[in-house]
Every structure is written in structure tokens, then in C-alpha cells.
Amino acid sequence: MHNRGRHALMLLILGGVFAFLYIPISVLVALSFNAGGMPTAWTGFSVQWYGALFANADILAAAWNTLKVALISTLLATLLGTALAIGVEMRRRKGRAIEALIFAPMIIPDIVLAIALLSFFSLLKFPMGLHTVIMAHVVFNLAFVCAVVRARLKSFDWSLVEASADLGAAAHVTYRRVVLPVLAPAIIAGALLAFTLSVDEFIIAFFTSGAGRASITLPMQIFAMIRFGVTPEINALATLVLGVSVTALALAQRLNREMPGQ
Amino acid sequence: MKERGSTYLMAPALAWLAALMVVPCGLILALAFFRRGIYGGVEYTLTFENIALVFDPLYAGIFLNSARIAGTAVIIACILGYAAAYAIAAMPRRQQPVLLFFAVLPFWSNYLIRTYAWIVLLNREGLITQLARWAGYEGEMPQLLYTEGTVILGLVYSYLPFVILACYAPLARLNPEIAEASHDLGASGWTTFMRVTLPLTLPGIAVGAVFVFVLSIGNFVTPALLGGGQFQMIGNVVYAQFLTANDWPFGAALSMVLIAIMMLLLVAQTFAVERGTGRADA
């Protein structure tokens, strides 16, 4: 009866919001393949801008740095975050303080964390470089991995662990053969999420990488390039980075139905 | 076995967080009370002048301005986000996870790039201008980029996906029979929405609003890229204190205020949820 009009309205809203969200990105991706580079005219399909990227030493170095940071921080964050998630969910009483501590890295404004770490490292006269970026990234990455793994643990049947113990397995065997296989998809999903966040992260990297040119990450490079203005190389680079993020996230979603918040 | 094992498992991560988050933040809080040294750096004399300077009309003005801009972004994002979440929740069950995934996907991608995309669209030779010319418009294009409106647009664009996610959760959990009961008792569609659906899903909007506000007010990338050189929000000022002006204690003091706002909002939000609109999945 009145349902058809309402349905049309819902579709209109969805269409509008999705258009808003995706048009800017789509334009960017489209332009990266425009031979002319600028939105003034479409001069034909070309991947020359991608080629230009690979010829640019600065960009390659920055990309390599970003990859190093992302892989190492993800590895550490996954180990720490998974252990944390299991430890927390094992307890009956969780404790407000611990919950707050785990939640904090996800909501703290990144500029606050960035300057806090900068001050911290400076005060200790701790030399800064890629290693400090990695240390900083682990902070928020482990919180996200923990959140994803915890979500999976909420529906985990702990009597499986008790059954395993009853049947004679030592603690580490139980974890290896009973708990981890069930958690594996969530852990991988969390790791992919952390990887993506690390690849995209700018502010904290910017403040904790120190003054050296050797520790520039890709987002930092992009930021520097944007400040100079719109160029087709940035469009190509942006499209590539987007592609990496989207792929990682699609994989994560495939593996694990329970992303935080869902 | 359980209790002790859990402590060993939690310890490394908690230690990391303590050392690299709690301590540095504590440091910032302490730093605010010291004085900037003559050549930059920190002079360890206790002083309140940084805190006082925060409340100086100039900086207070910037805070209020930032709050206003963040607030506007919150309102727009919440309206759009709630509408989108409502629409997703109204779709057939099977389609909802897919729609939600695509709605949230942009959020997890690089926000520098997402902000940059708007520059491409809006700058003087950007796509909007090209479309206008193509449609026959000859005159001078109004300033689209580097305005306050652009910054608000950028903020909304960055955080909208999260608001959609936050609003979707309570909407999806709502028992559909409750809306039907409201109709059965004589309420129109609008009344049902205002008196039943909206109050029961308010916690989702609250979460989204707090998140957008906290992230917007401390944001410096969006104002830096979309606001143009002179555009100052609190984030930019803090950035400047640390990188150009070299007045770390003052930068710390400004950050303290940011942290205080964030804590206030978080506490307010937990209270709002607890005050019990009751469980909407009853």
C-alpha cells in the first residue's frame, strides 16, 4: 500500500549517499588513466602516470618504507592483540580500567598520540626513524586486532577448552589445537585490517619518523606532493593505494563475518 | 589455570600500551605546565601561563570556531548517516551486509586520498568547473575550494561511513513488531518514527556524534588541505606549535584541552546509553 512509495524513498536515500561516497574516489581513479592527466579533457586511456610513479625514486623508497612499517607493525600487533583478546575474554570480570585502556587507542585523536610520542621520544633522547613509527603503529594496531578477535571470541564456546583439558591436553596444546584454529579467520582479518590502517596512516608517522629523509612513508610522501598541487602522478598513486586497501579489506571481510561494530 | 594464564597473555600488550600510550600522554599533561625554553626545547620551571594562554581570546576563539565547524559536521553527518542506515535496515535482510560493507569501505581507506579527491573535484580547474563549462556556463566560478564549507564537507565525507555503521547496529536489532504495534495502536508512519523508532535507536546516533566530533575537532589534515593556508583549526595550531613555532609546552597545553573534551564526551555518551532507553531488542 504505502510501502511502494517508502521503498522508493529508501532507494533514493541510498543512491544519494553512495553517490556522495563513491563519486570523488571514482573520479580520481578515472583520471589516473586519463592520458591528458587533467580533468580538462579526456585524451585517451593511458597508464603512463603509473609508469612515471615507478620511475620516481622518492616514491619507490617511500613505498618500500611503508611496506616495512606495515608488515612489522602488523606482525607485532597481531601477536600482542590476539594474546590480549584471548586473555581478556578468558576472564569473567573484565574490569573497567582494562576495557578503557584497550578502547583508548581507537578513539584518541591521532594528533594527540602523535605529539605525545614525539615528546616522549625526544625527552628520552631516543633516536627516531622507521623503528619509532613501527612502535607507534603497534599501539593502535593491536587495539584493532584485539577488537576483531574479541568479537569472534564472544561466540566461542569455552567448554571446548574444558573438554580438551578433561581429555588430557596441556594448556599450550589446547590453545594450539582447539582455540587458534577457530580464531584463525578472525586473526587474519584483524591482521589485514591492521595492515591497511598502517599503510594509510599519516599523522603519527609524520611526527614519529624523525627528521631523516630515509624514514619517509608513502602517506607522508603523498602529503608533501599534494601540498604542491594536483598532479596526475598523485592520481595514479592514490588509485594504487586505494586498490591495496580495498583488496585487503575485501579479503578480511570474506574471512571474518564479524568486523567490530557489526 | 584460567586466571593466571590470562594475565600472562594480556601482559605484553598492556605493557606496550602503558609504555607507549599512557606514559606519553601523561608526559603531555605534565609538559603543559612547563615553559618553553629560549631556543625552543623545554625549560623546567613550573608555570600556568600556557594554560592561561589557552584561554586567551585568540585561542579560545579558535577552539570555539573548531567546535562550531566540528559541530556542523556532526549534524550533517548524523542526519545523512542515520538516513542511510535506516535505508539499509529497510532493505531485504540478505542485502544488508553487502550494502553495509560498501557503505563502510571508504572509511577504512586512506583519508589523505579521500580528502585529495575533493581537491581534484573542486579546484579552479577541477572536475566541477569542467562540467560547468561543458554545460555552457561561461562566467566566473564561485570559490569552491579553500572555504570553511569545503572543510566541513571534507570532515563529513571522512566520517560519514562510521556514522552509518554506528546507526545501523541499533536499527538492525530493533524488533520489527514494535513498529507494527505502534501502527496497530493508531500511529501514523511519522509518529511511529518520532515516538518509537528514533528514541530506541538514539544510542547509535550518540556514538556516531561523539566519534565525529572528537575526530573532527582534532583534525589537521582536512583543514590543511581543504582550508587553504590561513585556515586554522585547533589541530593546525598544535601542529604549528610542534613543528614550526617550537613551543612544545603550549602545544601540549592545547592538546590537554582536546583530551579533556574527548573524555567529557565519552563519559556523557556512556551515561546517555546507560540511562536506559531499555533494550531495543526486547
Next chain:
Amino acid sequence: MTLLQIRDVTKRFGTVTAVDGVSLDIAENEFFALLGASGSGKTTLLRMLAGFEDLSGGQILLDGQDVSRVPPNKRPVNLMFQSYALFPHMTVRGNIAYGLEMERLPRAQIDARVDEILAVIQLTEFAARKPDQLSGGQKQRVALARALVKRPRVLLLDEPLGALDKKLRGAMQLELKRLQHEVGITFVVVTHDQEEALVMADRIAILKDGRLLQCGTPRDVYERPVDRFAADFIGVMNFFPGAAVAGGLHLPDGGMIAVAGDLRGPAVAAVRPERIRLGLGENSVTGTVLALAYHGLDLQLHVQVAQAPRPVMVRLTADLAEAQALSQGDSVTLGWAARDTRIFTA
């Protein structure tokens, strides 16, 4: 006085026909039950009466007016939901007053009527509580009150007792009956529980696969089921398959059962457990006792006989001493009258 006329109502969902040409007349002040298994179409029919589903065909007339297209918020019909659907953010009072607020009644009048119904359902002290502070039975009463306070022409109830535990259910069955009588409003209840329908309803409509199978008083439906399905659905029935002849049924083993009815062809003879006695009768079979179930009020015997695929169930009042002396494995003879034997097409 016919209040509600359901005329040849049909509902299709794509290729599936959920309700197929059902016609019923429901009277004023009647307690009516729509009985059926899940998938029988009873809930769809109820929702059409409430206005939550459009009709694919037919009409629904209330007080002579066609209400088939009237939206739910404009019909003088109210629904008590299976999940109760109480508004979690409103108090008991708020929930009950909601419908009256929609009618734009003056505040004083609303308060008076809410107080009145709170007294009827005996929850006056709970008026300020929220639904999550109530027990299941209390929530049910609030859901009932919320609908009744509007004094609808018809109150629809969707599996009202499904969520309650057994003992409470028994008490509530009688309570609902009493309530209906007191307020004088027509109740239409949807249930899959035939015992419930028999206890509460003035008349029952049995639905099967979207069609109306039989409509009648509990006695009609129990004593004179219209076909084998209805006979099996209501209460317990013992069946003996065979071939029907005039006034009887030829059993496969050559024996004969005298029946009240006239059919030909493959058929089943049917007799209720409480009509069977120990010893010979007009019809008799012999078998072995499989199990005895003592229920205090009565004794149920399950007897394996050659002539029936399922064990025959016999219900005897416990004062029959010989019955109590039986044990598993004993041989017994069962007998019953021809006029208590129905016959149906197989």
C-alpha cells in the same frame, strides 16, 4: 450478530498461496480460534485482519463495511503480538496510554481508562515499571491491556500463550476466557495448540495449507471431525485402515469393524481413546500391552494390535481395578461401540 465477515480471502506471496479462498463469519462477543499447524496460513490471515498484509483476493467486512484496504492504524481492530512488542523505552502506563494518545483523547480521560484497565489486569502497582522489569506473564498482560484499552471491535491474539510455561499457560487460558466474557469484545486467537483452542474458544476454524478445513464448536470439531486430518489433528485418534463397505470396514486380516457412517473404497475407521473399554464390545481387537502411563486422573494404555499401524491408545479412569492390575507384555482385549466409530477416506 455477525461482526466480521471474511469472504473468500486469498493471499499469494509470489508463487506461494498462503491463504486460499477462506470464508468465515465471526459473531459479536465470540471467542474464536484459528487453529492450524505452522504454514497453515493462520498467521497470514490474522495479519490481514489486522491490516498488515494486503489481500490478493476476497474481502473483509467489519460491521458491514469493507475494511480490506484500510491501513492498520485506522482499523478498529487491535493485535496482541506473539512477541508482545512492548515499547522498551516506555513504562507500563506509557505503553497502555499510547493507543489512547493516538486517539487524541483528553489527558484526564486517558489516565482514567489506563487506571481502569490496570486494575482489571491487576498490575496497578507496576504502572511505573519498564518492560524489562516485568516477568513473562506480566508482559503478556500489559500487551493485552494496551490493545484492550482502545475498546476495539475485534481483538486479535497471535499465539498469546506460546511464550509461557506450562502451568501459567493453563491458568492464562481460563483467565483469557474470563476476560473476554467480562469485556464483551470479540477475540480471534491464532494457535497451533489444539488443546488450547478446545478450552478457550466458542468456535474453532481449522486451517490446512491455506484452506478452511472445518469450522464449528469445540464439541463439533472433536466429536464430528470432517476428515482424517482433522480427526488426527484434534485430540488423539486411533485409526484402523481397511476397505469400507456399507456400515462397516473390512480389515486386511478378514475381520470387520462396524462403523457409524457410509463410505466405499480405501478408508480408515477411527475411535477416540476414551471410548474404548477392556473386554469385548461391538467392535473388538486383541493385542499386547506396550506401556502403561498412570496420570493420576486417568490411566493410558498403549496396546500393540495387528489391525492398527500405531499402538492403540486407551484412556481409562483409574478406578477400573483390572486396568491397574495390567503390566507390560500382558494380552488384552479392547472393545468399543459402533456408534463411537467414525469412518474417513484414507
